[in-house]
Amino acid sequence: MSIHLITGAGSGIGAAVARRLLDRGDELWLLARNAGRAKELADSFPGARTLVGDLAEPERLSWALGHQEPPDRLDSLLHVAGVVDLAPIGELTPKIWNQTLAANLVGPAELTRLVLPQLRLSRGHVVFVNSGAGLNAHxxxxxxxxxxxxxxxxxxxxxxxxxxxxxxxxxxxxxxxxTPMQAKVHQQEGKPYDASRWIGPESVATAVLTALDLPRDAEINDLTIRPGA
Structure with missing residues (x-):
């Protein structure tokens, strides 16, 4: 049985990944931004365990995890959580920049740093669910x-x-x-949202599990997924 720590398990891709791993009998630890969210995750994924720590406040993650009992070893750390706010550069305030970078970059970096000993112990796997926006900016x-x-x-x-x-x-x-994030993006873009036009979260979850389950003689470095025809 493998042990996984997942961020963003409350909805979308993270929820799909968590469900697949739980259904096959793996041990899950789910990061929640507060105690209320932790209870929601525990109710949604019976048998999973939770840790409370807010990626939007990376400078507090070490303190938060230090007052809990994370797993002694980890087979994977799955970064799925993220935030988005669309606006022209000329309208982006330092507050939006700082919030976005904290939750999407600095928080994941700090969480990775904090659990690297457990990952090294298991020769584990870190998966970053990035975005097409991580390759091309519009x-x-x-x-x-x-x-x-x-x-x-x-x-x-x-x-x-x-x-x-x-x-x-x-x-x-x-x-x-x-995902719910995509619905928010369409709202910000002022466009109607039709979920059937886009990739299903389950398809991305399949890609994540494919990377995790690859035999040890190989490693998927980068995996790009696009909506089908």
Whole structure:
């Protein structure tokens, strides 16, 4: 039985990944931003355990986890949580920049740092669910794309640094996926939302599990997923 720590399990891709892993009998630890959210996750995923820590406040993660009992070892750390706010560069305030970078980049970097000993012990796997915006930036997407480009750089550096320790690192770059975040994006864009046009969260979950389950003689570094015809 493998042990996984997942962020963003409350909805969308994170929920789909968590459900698949739980259904096959793996042990799940779910990161929640507060105690109320932790209870919701525990109710949604019976048998899973929770940790409370807010990625939007990365400077407090060490203190938060230090007052709890994280698992002694981890087979994977799955970064799925993220935030998005669309606006032209000329209208993005420092507050939006800081919130976006904290939740999408600095928080994941700090969480990774804190659990690297457990991952090294198990020769584990870090998966960053990135975005197509982590490869190409478009108008209105400046803050989000910058955070996701940074997340790719984080993954690439981590992969080289931890290769000798046997830790695998994968970046998954989904295109538009039918999630609550996508509904919010369409609202910000002023466009009607039709979930049937986009990738299903289950399809991205399949890609994540494919990377996790790959035999130890290979590693998927980068995996791009796009909506089908």
């Amino acid at each position: 108008a209105q997407w400046g803050a989000y794309a910058a955070s996701k480009h940074g997340l790719k750089a984080l993954a690439d550096s981590l992969r080289e640094e931890e290769h000798a320790a046997g830790v695998r690192v994968t970046s998954v770059f989904p295109g538009r996926t039918a």
